[in-house]
Structures are given as C-alpha cells and as structure tokens.
Amino acid sequence: MGYLLETLVGGLLAGIMYSMVAIGFVLIYKASGVFNFAQGAMVLFSALTFVSLIERNVSFGCALIITAAVMVVVAVLAERLVLRFLVNRPPVTLFMATLGLSYVLEGTAQALWGADVHGLDLGIDDVPVSILGLRLSRFDLFASATAAVLVVLLSLFANRTRIGRSLRAVADDPLAALSLGVRLPKIWRWVWTLAGLVGFIAGLLWGSRSGVQFSLTLVVLKAMPVLIIGGFDSIEGAIVGGLIVGASEKLAEVYVGPIVGGGIENWFPYFLAVGLLLVRPAGLFGDRAVVRV
Amino acid sequence: MSGIASREPLLRLSDISLSFKAIRALAGVGFAVRRHEVCAIIGPNGAGKSSLLNIVSGVYRPQAGEVSFDGRTERQLTPHQAAKWGIARTFQNIAVFGGMSVLDNVIAGGNLAFGSTWIEQAFRIGRAARAEREARERAERVLAFLRLQRCRHQPVSSLPYGLQKRVELGRALVANPKLLLLDEPMAGMNAAEKREMSEHILDVNRDLGTTVLLIEHDIRVVMDISDHVVVLDYGRVVGDGTPADVQNSPDVIRAYLGTKRAAA
Numbered sequence: 122m123g124y125l126l127e128t129l130v131g132g133l134l135a136g137i138m139y140s141m142v143a144i145g146f147v148l149i150y151k152a153s154g155v156f157n158f159a160q161g162a163m164v165l166f167s168a169l170t171f172v173s174l175i176e177r178n179v180s181f182g183c184a185l186i187i188t189a190a191v192m193v194v195v196a197v198l199a200e201r202l203v204l205r206f207l208v209n210r211p212p213v214t215l216f217m218a219t220l221g222l223s224y225v226l227e228g229t230a231q232a233l234w235g236a237d238v239h240g241l242d243l244g245i246d247d248v249p250v251s252i253l254g255l256r257l258s259r260f261d262l263f264a265s266a267t268a269a270v271l272v273v274l275l276s277l278f279a280n281r282t283r284i285g286r287s288l289r290a291v292a293d294d295p296l297a298a299l300s301l302g303v304r305l306p307k308i309w310r311w312v313w314t315l316a317g318l319v320g321f322i323a324g325l326l327w328g329s330r331s332g333v334q335f336s337l338t339l340v341v342l343k344a345m346p347v348l349i350i351g352g353f354d355s356i357e358g359a360i361v362g363g364l365i366v367g368a369s370e371k372l373a374e375v376y377v378g379p380i381v382g383g384g385i386e387n388w389f390p391y392f393l394a395v396g397l398l399l400v401r402p403a404g405l406f407g408d409r410a411v412v413r414v
Numbered sequence: 415m416s417g418i419a420s421r422e423p424l425l426r427l428s429d430i431s432l433s434f435k436a437i438r439a440l441a442g443v444g445f446a447v448r449r450h451e452v453c454a455i456i457g458p459n460g461a462g463k464s465s466l467l468n469i470v471s472g473v474y475r476p477q478a479g480e481v482s483f484d485g486r487t488e489r490q491l492t493p494h495q496a497a498k499w500g501i502a503r504t505f506q507n508i509a510v511f512g513g514m515s516v517l518d519n520v521i522a523g524g525n526l527a528f529g530s531t532w533i534e535q536a537f538r539i540g541r542a543a544r545a546e547r548e549a550r551e552r553a554e555r556v557l558a559f560l561r562l563q564r565c566r567h568q569p570v571s572s573l574p575y576g577l578q579k580r581v582e583l584g585r586a587l588v589a590n591p592k593l594l595l596l597d598e599p600m601a602g603m604n605a606a607e608k609r610e611m612s613e614h615i616l617d618v619n620r621d622l623g624t625t626v627l628l629i630e631h632d633i634r635v636v637m638d639i640s641d642h643v644v645v646l647d648y649g650r651v652v653g654d655g656t657p658a659d660v661q662n663s664p665d666v667i668r669a670y671l672g673t674k675r676a677a678a
Contacts, residue, residue: 283525287525293513294511296505297505297509298522299493300502300503300505301497302525303494303525
C-alpha cells in the first residue's frame, strides 16, 4: 500500500513538470487560437541562454534577469516580424509560422551557444525526503512549489490587471474586445512574453533534471497528451492533465509494465489521450465549440 | 461646448464606398448624425447596414470616403482609435465575454480608462487601487442603471438572452461613450423584451445624453424610438429624414416596404 501511494504521489509530482510546459501552450492558444509549435524551442532557447551565461561566470540572479529579458525580446520580435503580418489568417497559417519560428529559435540558440550538452545545477539535490512516511523527491517537491507560485501569479495577473482582463476578453470574443479599444498586437506581445517566461521556468526545471540539450525541445511531446486530456484552452486543464499523465504513466509502468515487458511510460499517456478523445474531444476542461446552425 | 461645435453634427460620413472583392457593399454613402439624437438605419437584408456600422467602429476600412467624428476626420479608422474617440458598440450576434462575470464584463468596457502599470494593478497599490475602485464604481452605476445588480457575480453565459444583451449594452456604456452603435439590439427578442430594451435605449439617450446610431428591423420600434431614420438599399442611401418623412417617401416604400405592384 505504501509503495502504491509513493508511486502515485511521485507520479503526481512528476506530472507537475509536464503541466509547466503545457501552460505555455495554453496561454497562447487561449489568446489567439494558435497551437504554438515553437513553445519547445522557447524552452530550449531560454534554458540554453541561462546555462551559457552561468558558464561565463554571470551570477545566478543576473543570468535569471538577462534570460527573462531575452525572452521578452523574443516575444516582441515574434509579434513584430511574424504575427503582425498574419492577422486574420486561418489558424493553420499561424501554426505553420510557429513551426518556422521554432527552427529559427533552435538554430539561433545553437549558433550562439553551441550544441553541447550542459549540466544545470539549481542547488536542489534530487534526493528523497521522508514526508508522512512517504519517500518523495526533493526536487519534485521544489518543482511543484514553483508551479504553485506560478499559477497563483498567473491568476492574479489574469483577474486583477487590466491586461489580464483584456486577455480574458480577447480569449472570449476577439471582435468585441477590439471594439473596447483592446489592441491585439499588444495582447500578443503579452501572451508570448508570458509563454516565454513560463517556458523559461520549465526549461530550468527540465534542464536541471535531464541536462540542457537539444532534446529539451521534445518536451513538447510530453505536453501533447497533457493538452489533449486537459483541454487546449484551460490552465486548470493543463494542471490536472499533467497530474493525470504523471500519475498514470508511473502507475502503468510499475503495475502494467512487467506484464508487457516494460517501456510503457513513453506511450501510455498517448493511449490515455486517444481514449479520452473518443469520449470528450475538447478535453476535460476545454470549451466545447458551439456552432450556430 | 461652443455654439458652433454643438450645431456641428457628431458624426458625418462622406462618400463612403466599400467592396469585398467583386461585391459592392456600400457605394458613396453619406449622411450625418446630430448630437443627442437617436438615428436608425433601416433597409433590406444585404443593404450594407452592418458594414456601415463596422466602418464607424473601425472594423472595416472603406476604399473611399471619410468618417468625421466630433470635429476630427479619419480615412482609415482603427477599432482602437474609434474607442478612444468615444464610440462604443454592441454586436448583432451576442458578443459578451461568456466566461467572465457580469461585473467583469462591464468593467472590461472601461478598458481605456486605466492609468496605471500592471504591477500596480496586480497588487492593487498606488494609482491602481484608486483606478480599480473607480472602475468598479462606474460599473456598479451602470449595473444599477440597467437593473443588473442582482446578477453581478454570475457568469454571463448562464443568463437568459435578454439579460446578456443588456450586459453587452452595459459594457458599451461604462466608458461613457459619445456615440453608441447598436447592431440589431432587439434581434431575437419577444415583445416584452423589445419593450424593455427600447426603454433602456431611450433612458440612455435622455438621461446620459448619449447619441445613438442603431440598426433595427422592427419598423414599429424604429418609428417609436428614433428621431432620424436613414434608409439603405443596395449600398445607397434612398431615404434620410424624420420617421414620418421616410415612411411617406415613395422611394423608400419601393425599396424597403415592397413595390406597390408587389403589394397589390
């Protein structure tokens, strides 16, 4: 029983890491209906920038601030050079643009900082600690606390600031929001900045766990089932989806894995996602589109 | 306000033409809306009424012509500029922010009125505390005016149609606009809801002094509430005057109410 509980809680905590990546997607999807393929590249770009600054003897705090500033610049450039020209185009056009953007970001990151694998030490050891008799990873606990703070800050931002209110307004009805004087380019710069910063935090956590390297862009693949399960347009969905994916893949690995010969962890979330698609295509928390007929 | 400025019409459209590819929506449309009047645009489906409203709110850019508002003229009006000038609008299909509460919807309408940074806003400090309080007070006044206080914390999507329309009106009113554009404010309403909406529009016009430009199909409602009627047909103005003038104009009867021959 203790082992089951430990596996479950360990899985939930690991799932938070998936949620962090998924939230970046949700922010942009909500505000513009675009699946931002470049989110993974932003995770890599920010983590690589940060770790390269650290290796050049920039202090931890300075590196944080500089990388955050770089992500703001990336967001502004993405809007100025790409998105601005694609207003009113179908979502698939914008999706293709983000695909292109992801290659540009990946290429720039590697041209600037090289293609080596970098270790990243946040100063939190991945050692088990005992809480209520359960042995849990200290790093996972730290990641969960970070995610909790992040979500609180995002909800404060969305509910209490003018930009946040405008963001929600644009997500609900872009045309009506425009008529109130909301400027779409400004909103887009904001969501891309937020998504970039969320990606940066995800990049720090993922990078410190598995090293900062090109494969960091593949966290996109971990976020996909999370988004399908939680719904593309819901932050709550991203959290719950992450928890479900984290917990179920660990449980499946431990209890079903031995029967089918292991290696189940990588595909089980997709299996779950496809199953859910059959029942609830919009995801658990997603908005079901209402179409006038 | 100087005497000249108040005699000058609030809104003047001159020679507006708009085409979508091969389809001509508006051809040389021009008319003026005086201050403090209720002006109705009528005309058959496809006459270009909504296109015209979309031009005044900056959603469409006409290929030719000018929009003059309150002494300023613009060829390429943007929605942001229109909002800054004091032009607010509602939409033909309900366009409320369904996931947000009634109060938040109305507050969002005062979007341009904040003068503080987002950091101040997030933590409700400095100017933001006062701005937020003022925004809430303004929103509460609008809710009271439209008798919406009771549902202020409900998500708008949970309200019946008539109330959602009223929330949309409230959102447009909170910024204290000079000109209010209403695109079929009574579409899909029953007789009681229509009466209620008409009263609200007249209240807004009389008590707040807001100039109203509206599109409406129900000819009886139009005759009841408007001071000025403009008739469009195939993207041209075929009638412009008081409700009585327009009702008796042969051109209008032919274009809008059906030809004599067809009626006979």
